Amino acid sequence: MSLKRLRILRLRPDGLALRAKTYLLLALMVLFGSLGNVLLSRGMKETGEILDFSPRALEDAFVKVFMNGSIWFGISSLLIFFVSYLLLLSWADYSYVQPASAIGYAFVAVLGYFMLGEFISLTRWTGVALICAGVALVGRTDPSPSGRG
């Protein structure tokens, strides 16, 4: 990247550079958030359904859940997701970040389809498409209109 371009980025922190940063952190959020959820789901299915809600049975289920490898990889992914989320919220509006990160649902559907072998109907795929359209609309608005950027 040329020096001139760098100077432009520095002079306009609320413009191009801010958008690039916002998109990068959104991508990290979506990637690690989706991965975390899928890994947790796999771990919980390996553990088995919780049917008995007595304190003793819940304690046993709790121990079983936290002995599972997928659960720990899922939690690690969600920690990376959370730090990205906190950083993003330091400059971007919540009403921007929340809908924009909805693109993750498309990824979850695709991951659920390929990794867990879940069936996804045409109706659900249509829902995923609408969510993507909504995200595209939100993505066109200024991430930080309240001027904190």
Added chain:
Amino acid sequence: MRLVLFISIVILTGTAGDLAVSHAMKQIGHVSPITPSAIFRFLAQAFQMVWLWIGIALMATGFFSLLALLSWADVSFVVPATALSYVSGALGAKFLLNEHVAPARWAGVLLVCLGVALISMS
């Protein structure tokens, strides 16, 4: 019925948690540039904020409800269904965080909701 109850708990606690965390991060202000040391300083500052811990407590409640839910329901149904929190989130951002929610954002939220309704129907 058990499914509706668990999903409601996940949505309400999750939204309240997000709003509390967002409130705390707004008080810290823009982290720029993002370097490892800036991230550590930011996290040290963030974890001293009461609103962040309130948010985390609410999120944890939502998270453990979600764990219980995922042990007996499909991830490709449960996760899209919790997207109903986009409505409560946008309303909370406008009325509690005083954010300016532009018409394009409301339209986006509406489309996301329609998508969620379709996903939940099947």
